[in-house]
Structure formats: structure tokens, C-alpha cells
């Protein structure tokens with residue numbers, strides 16, 4: 009069995025280095041050969057005959073796709089190579105609005121969410137702004153649809169701040185969202201593999217409305233309310249994810265409200281505070297899937 013891990017060409021952040029190393033060493037322990045390539049040096053493309061160039065890829069039985077680049081993901085998937093996660097799941101998770109749309113009408117509570125209109129040119133922002141203010145009270149949340157680590161999520165307190173962010177993001181796909189006050193600086197992160205909860209933590213911000221570990225938040229062990237587990241599992245099933253980290257906000261009555269789903273959630277911190285070996289669980293699952301695939305049975 010031979011696998012490929014695909015990472016982004018931007019290189020390693022400390023977190024992604026830990027992620028790749030942990031997975032690689034678990035594959036090594038199971039004697040599964042792994043190559044690591046970036047989405048740029050992989051050079052997968054459509055040939056002038058209209059077919060996907062595949063010579064360098066057909067030696068792989070599976071791909072663990074730790075990047076979000078949908079083009080390379082869809083090209084690899086079209087060759088019939090098993091992807092962890094699938095290209096379409098990665099695509100839906102990468103765009104926060106597409107995630108909310110995919111999960112809508114499925115009994116999953118979410119903050120009221122409005123997509124910014126995607127426009128070719130300048131449009132009457134004032135009318136749209138009035139609609140936003142009618143639908144959402146201040147403070148409200150504005151998020152770029154592509155973003156992670158809390159870096160592109162903003163708390164907007166008044167019309168002046170709304171004006172500024174609307175100008176700044178005029179050409180950037182983004183969403184306007186109800187701010188869940190009861191979840192200020194705290195949320196629940198749940199790692200789900202094969203539609204089962206593997207580990208969970210409460211994330212508590214240092215001094216911010218965002219609880220991301222990257223922004224200085226810390227994780228704490230918790231007993232998970234079954235409503236939160238159900239939400240995380242349901243989301244992973246609807247989005248068709250082998251692996252994911254689901255962020256869940258806490259409503260006024262303590263109820264779960266879905267924030268976002270990460271197809272590539274980092275597991276170093278959550279593994280450390282919980283003692284759960286997430287890399288091993290994921291690698292064991294991948295190998296089991298591939299063995300079943302060989303035998304022609306599905307996991």
C-alpha cells in the first residue's frame with residue numbers, strides 16, 4: 009500500500025508541520041509508504057488530448073489531502089484514487105457560506121447568515137447595508153468565506169465599522185452573521201473521524217470573542233452534551249467527511265449552534281490536552297478503509 013500526503017505550496021507553518029509529521033510517523037509504524045508533495049510540485053493537469061496527466065499519480069492507492077486547493081483535489085479524485093477527504097467535501101468546507109448552505113434544512117441550528125452579493129462592479133451598498141442592519145442587530149459578525157485560525161472573522165459594533173468592512177471586503181466573498189453573545193470567547197471543538205466523535209474540547213479565548221488556539225485560546229477537557237456530538241456527527245455525514253473538526257457555539261440555553269466545519273483541523277493541541285492519539289485513529293481508519301477497498305467491501 010502506498011499513499012500520498014498533499015500539502016500547500018506555501019510551506020509549513022509549525023502546526024501543519026506537526027500535523028504531517030504525526031500522520032507520517034503513524035503510517036511508518038504501520039509500514040505504509042508515504043510521499044509528501046505540495047499542490048504545486050505535484051503538477052497535475054489536463055493534457056492537450058483532454059485527459060488528466062496521471063503517470064506520476066497512479067502508483068498511489070490513496071491520498072491524504074491536507075491542502076484545500078480544489079483543482080488538484082478534483083483532478084486526483086477524477087483518476088479514481090481514494091481521497092481522504094473527498095474533493096467535494098473539502099470544497100464545501102473551505103467556503104463557509106457553502107458549508108452553511110449544505111447544512112441548511114437539516115435540523116442543524118446555525119447563526120442567521122447572509123451572503124454578500126458577489127458583484128462584477130460597484131453596487132448600491134447602502135441599500136444592502138440597510139437590509140443587513142434590519143436583519144442583524146449590532147454587534148454582528150462579518151467573516152470572509154475563505155479563512156481559518158480566526159484571522160478573517162470580525163466583530164462589528166456599529167454602522168461606522170460596518171461601512172468600513174463593507175468597503176474593505178467589496179471584492180472578497182464574505183458573510184454577515186448573527187453574533188451569538190452567549191458564546192463570547194468560548195466554543196466547542198469536536199474531531200470526528202468516520203462519523204464518530206474521537207475527541208472534543210472547550211476552547212476558551214485569552215482576551216477575544218474568538219476562541220481559536222492560534223489566537224492564544226486554550227483547550228479544556230469536557231464531557232460532551234449529546235446534542236453537541238449529534239450535531240458534529242450529522243454535519244460530518246451531510247458533508248461526507250472522513251475527518252473533520254467541527255466548531256460549535258453555545259446558545260443561551262446551552263444548546264449547540266454550528267459555527268463551521270474544518271476539513272483539515274489541526275489536532276496537536278487537542279491530542280495533547282486529551283491524551284487521545286488523533287493521528288493514530290485517523291491512520292488506522294485510512295488503512296482499514298483501504299484494506300476493505302481491496303477486498304471489495306466498504307467501511
Ligand SMILES: Nc1ncnc2c1ncn2[C@@H]1O[C@H](COP(=O)(O)OP(=O)(O)O)[C@@H](O)[C@H]1O
Nearest residue numbers: 119149155156157158159186187188218219268
Ligand atoms: N456567529 C458567531 N457568534 C459568536 N462567535 C463567533 C461566531 N462566528 C465565529 N465566532 C468565534 O470566532 C471563532 C472563529 O470563527 P470561525 O467561523 O470558526 O472561523 P475560522 O475558520 O477562522 O476559525 C469561532 O471559533 C468563535 O469563537
Ligand SMILES: [Mg+2]
Nearest residue numbers: 157158255268
Ligand atoms: Mg474555526
